Amino acid sequence: MATVSILPIYNSSGEKTYRALAGNKHSFGKTAGQALDALTAQLEDTEFSTLLVIQSFKPDGFFSAKQQEQLSELMSLWRLARDQGQELLPEQQRELEQLVEAELKAATARSATLLPEEKS
Numbered sequence: 001m002a003t004v005s006i007l008p009i010y011n012s013s014g015e016k017t018y019r020a021l022a023g024n025k026h027s028f029g030k031t032a033g034q035a036l037d038a039l040t041a042q043l044e045d046t047e048f049s050t051l052l053v054i055q056s057f058k059p060d061g062f063f064s065a066k067q068q069e070q071l072s073e074l075m076s077l078w079r080l081a082r083d084q085g086q087e088l089l090p091e092q093q094r095e096l097e098q099l100v101e102a103e104l105k106a107a108t109a110r111s112a113t114l115l116p117e118e119k120s
Contacts, residue, residue, distance in 0.1 A: 003107070004021065004022045005021045006021075006032045007075075008032075008068075009079075011076055017030055018030075018035040019035060019075065021039075022039055025043065027039040062105075062109050062110055063103050070095070070099060071096070071100070074088070074096040075096070077092060
């Protein structure tokens with residue numbers, strides 16, 4: 001089963017879109033639902049189940065406001081570079097990948113707080 005993360009992304013004019021990620025697959029949408037629908041169309045039936053956790057995308061103890069802001073800025077730069085047929089600078093690309101990984105870990109940690117503890 002793939003873990004799916006849906007992240008809000010803000011462009012330079014402040015408009016919000018969403019990016020859905022699962023492994024090496026990703027999609028974008030005007031809403032979280034559109035991004036998820038586009039992503040699930042790419043996944044095999046065995047890669048996606050029906051567990052879905054929706055987060056308000058507000059900063060929390062797992063992923064801070066500063067991290068969210070930096071992720072949004074880097075995603076805007078990434079889209080701009082992509083649209084111009086270019087790539088991010090290597091240090092920007094590394095930071096973007098680290099922030100995406102940190103948000104994935106934060107989402108996993110957030111989800112774990114919702115699951116009941118197993119009794120030994």
